[in-house]
Amino acid sequence: MKIGIIAASGKAGSTLLEEAIKRGHDVTAIVRNKEKLQNKEVAFIEKDLFDLTSLDLAGFDVIINAFNAPQDKPNLHVTSLAHLTSILKDSDTRLVVVGGAGSLYINKEHSLQLKDGKDFPDAFKPTAIAMSEALANLRLVTDVNWLYLSPAAFFNPEGERTGHYTLTGEEFTTNEKGESVISYQDYAVALLDQIETNTDNQVRVSVRY
Template identity: 40%
Template sequence: MNITILGATGWIGGEITTQALLRNHQVTAIARNTEKLTAENVTLKNFDLQSDDDIAPLLAGADVVIASIGGRAAGNHELVARTAKRLLAALSGSNTRLLWVGGAGSLEVSAGVTLVSSPDFPAEYKDEALAQGEALEVFRATNTATQWTFVSPAAVIYPGASEGAYRIGGDEFFTNEQGESKISVTDYAIAMLDEAQHAAHINQRISVAY
């Protein structure tokens, strides 16, 4: 497959890039500064999402675009939902699917109650979580022919190797038998690539955790 990864220099985007290469996909990496990327056999393209330049030409020919956009590095959380709108528009009329690296904050801990609204949700991550929630609403509200999947990680995503298995959920926040919500970045990336290859959850939000 031809896979284009937007935000490939971030730690999640970087791991997705690594896993895509391990599966012998043709990978194009897009970032504001791709000089940080040292992986071989990757087509590098520089693009600043804060610019008004047309991103559509950079996405042409991709079977799947995977977008890992946080906004924190740019100091602009409004960038997240705006990029979701921008990518849906750019891919309109193509056969390219869009996979989005989402957040856990919009997962529901009970009916209609999101994780980010919990009193003990870490304040330092709240703006980013709310921004990802706004992006999810963009996907759900936009009338588009573009096929998308919003992939929320567990509450804790950490550097680490694969544990060999993961679980897929929907909008509901879920935990393991110890009451923990976690996933390694490696297994999150593996789940993302599995979705890219199998297209099992079109126009849905899914969550990934142990």
């Protein structure tokens, strides 16, 4: 497939980039600064996310949005997704979003999210709130083929690639050890698996060990 990865020079984006290349896809890095790309051989579009147009993204089978807003500007999670859905509307391009764990539900009624829990770190709340709002807005989008993949609560940049993971739904879950964790590398495995084998549309799923 022809896959474009927004923020391909970041931690998650660069991991996804290498996983997609490893699988033989035609990959384009979409970055603000091409000099920050670790892979100097990959095709690229050097452009700010908010300057991207429908023409820039035409012809891609999938756009992966790995953009992570600065902690002091959490609302960019909301505005960036709004921009991407506006330029992808009514196209055949699938938008796959690297999401957050804070919006996973912690009760069966789906009235409380992980970010609402008393143990959720205050430092991460503004980002979690903004990402939850961005997801809520995305759920209203009916003219874009989108998939939102939430990682586990501990999204481990240093973890190894095992190739194993557990795909779960909208609710926060833990493994048999009571842990909610996934490495960046195995998150990339799960996300690319979803792109290659899954046809679910306009849904959020989550992944952990």
